[in-house]
Amino acid sequence: MQKISLTMIVKNEEKFLERCLESVAPWVDEIVIVDTGSTDTTKEIAAKFTKNIYDFTWVDDYSAARNFAIEKATGDWIFRLDAGDIVPEDLGQRLRILVSGAHEDVGCFLTEYRSVEVNAQILHRTSLFRKHPDIYFIHTVHEQLIIGSFKARNIQLFILEDRPMLTKEAENKKFLYYSKLLEKDLLKFPNDCAVLFHYAMSLISLKRFSEAEDIIHKFLRSEWQKKLYADMAAHALGWLIHFRIIDGEDHGIEKIIETALLDFPDNPMILWKTGEFYLRHNRTTEALQILSTFLHITYEEPPHLCQEIMYTYWRFQRLAEAYYQNNSFKEANDLLEAILERYPVAIPTLETLSLTQAQLGNTKKSAQYTKKFTSLLAKEEKDSKSLLYILHAIRPL
Secondary structure, X not given: OOOEEEEEEEOOXXXXXXXXXXXXXXXXXXXXXXXXXXXXXXXXHHHOOOOOEEEOOOOOOHHHHHHHHHHHXXXXXXXXXXXXXXXXXXXXXXXXHHHHHOOOOEEEEEEEEEEOOOOOEEEEEEEEEEOOOOOEEEOOOOOEEEOXXXXXXXXXXXXXXXXOOOOHHHHHHHHHHHHHHHHHHHHHOOOOHHHHHHHHHHHHHOOOHHHHHHHHHHHHOOHHHHHHOHHHHHHHHHHHHHHHHHOOOOOOHHHHHHHHHHXXXXXXXXXXXXXXXXXXXXOHHHHHHHHHHHHOOOOOOOOOOOEHHHHHHHHHHHHHHHHHHOOOHHHHHHHHHHHHHHOOOOHHHHHHHHHHHHHOOOHHHHHHHHHHHHHHHHHHOOOOOOHHHHHOOOOOO
């Protein structure tokens, strides 16, 4: 029988570790915990589940810690988690089936990775892989799994991440630290698109927009990289547009949009953010054109790195706002009411409906929608993980 070892690197995770280990312990044969300097009760909690607890002196290298954990594991397969992760029962039950039925050329399985805080965020992560000399992690941060000549397989199951959102100060501190690590990686891997992508995203978060744009265009210059890493490039460009809109830095943004639409005409992130840019600047005709195009594109599967909410909820909502801005109140109202059938607690939709109904002269219905969305706003403050929080992350324009 194929043996599965759980490996984790942890530091000061007393708030989350026990919940994580309880969710995964029934499904693995061995638990290996590598502690990088905890000063709380993390190691005491880990000791409830395993004797395999190792100290590792932090050297500003996540891959070094992960590879150390792999070395300590004795299983045939490695299942890696972070302390904030939760393993749903259906995934846990499948682990044994996956490893026992894996063809010898399969080196890893990619699981979906979803965050509670941004409920529709869907990423893919190599969480389950063979213990083999040719399989190991590289990069100091946002570590990547090298699998040599082995193949990767996707599975339609997910790991759930459940951590509170960082404060702005803590988030800036994290991205500053990550950017320093990524700068080191760029010296070693100057053309590695994963490193370039994550460095660009860190720069965007730190509002170093011009530097981020230069990094993004570095791997857009290569046709094969543009094709292979299209999702990464489009995602980074979309967020670059997003943060420049928020910060009012419009200089050069139209050139970015022009390049993005040329290279990624169907990408939901690019279409969404381009539509928002036009709406912000009252360029209603262009907003209607781009958002109508977005509305009628069919996505057979979720584009990698994109939030599902982008191409479900938000493309309808933004188009309705464009109709409203165009004084096409009936069209806006029809679309908003259709949205409400699927998302009955969507605050931006309720708020826009209250405005639309007022313009149509339906003051009673307008008041009803106003009462409902203000009530939900109050509730939202008590339930930051609800759909309300997700949909209200960006208010109507």
